[in-house]
Amino acid sequence: MLESSKSDMEDRISDIHGALVNLHGEPEPPRDMHPVDSVIHTILSQNTSDENRDNAWDDLVSEFGHNYEAIENADHDELADAIRTAGLANQKASRIQDSLRTIREHTGGEYSLEFIKEMDVDEAQSWLTNIKGIGDKTAGIILLFRFGMDYFPVDTHCERLAKRFGLIPEDASYARAHELLTEHVPSDIKYSFHRLLIDHGRAYCTARDADCSNPVCEQFCDCEYC
Ligand code: SF4
Numbered sequence: 770m771l772e773s774s775k776s777d778m779e780d781r782i783s784d785i786h787g788a789l790v791n792l793h794g795e796p797e798p799p800r801d802m803h804p805v806d807s808v809i810h811t812i813l814s815q816n817t818s819d820e821n822r823d824n825a826w827d828d829l830v831s832e833f834g835h836n837y838e839a840i841e842n843a844d845h846d847e848l849a850d851a852i853r854t855a856g857l858a859n860q861k862a863s864r865i866q867d868s869l870r871t872i873r874e875h876t877g878g879e880y881s882l883e884f885i886k887e888m889d890v891d892e893a894q895s896w897l898t899n900i901k902g903i904g905d906k907t908a909g910i911i912l913l914f915r916f917g918m919d920y921f922p923v924d925t926h927c928e929r930l931a932k933r934f935g936l937i938p939e940d941a942s943y944a945r946a947h948e949l950l951t952e953h954v955p956s957d958i959k960y961s962f963h964r965l966l967i968d969h970g971r972a973y974c975t976a977r978d979a980d981c982s983n984p985v986c987e988q989f990c991d992c993e994y995c
């Protein structure tokens with residue numbers, strides 16, 4: 770499969786996507802969220818569960834509302850306390866405040882990412898990843914979820930399943946996985962395919978455990994683990 774043409778690869782991805790939709794259902798669209806909220810939300814997501822992230826987010830909003838100026842200028846320890854349930858609270862508080870400062874300085878005073886719409890994907894990714902604490906995955910989620918850009922964020926489930934479904938080489942680095950999937954996953958299913966690979970990985974194929982008896986894997990996984 771890996772040596773197939775681009776259109777063969779896209780066909781295979783579309784077939785896997787269809788099977789994933791049949792099994793898991795079409796994912797809900799991304800939450801309607803202000804892009805700056807999205808930056809904070811994705812920082813809170815790092816290395817924690819969705820539940821802990823959501824609890825930290827709710828605590829943050831109840832403490833500061835969506836007042837970015839207040840969050841940027843908050844006492845660091847106070848902010849860390851507000852987001853404690855997300856884990857790595859000191860590091861995440863610094864990253865949130867650094868991000869808000871960078872955005873405000875770039876726009877000359879506003880907490881807005883509207884300027885991203887004027888950028889191409891590479892430029893936007895590079896701008897976001899220059900913010901300390903925003904890596905490729907975080908930037909990718911913002912670009913795909915908030916701006917609908919043609920970008921495929923790769924998390925651990927996406928990377929593992931793309932390898933096991935033969936979409937990328939087993940030894941592909943994270944960067945190469947991202948490059949290949951961004952190139953080959955059709956634009957109109959990038960969001961859905963990203964979400965479904967995560968759903969499928971969580972349900973059937975984690976780093977420690979694999980439950981290979983499901984219709985998607987029975988049809989598409991050629992890996993040696995089954
Ligand atoms: S068949 Fe098994 S190892 Fe392969 S992707 Fe599915 S759950 Fe993972």
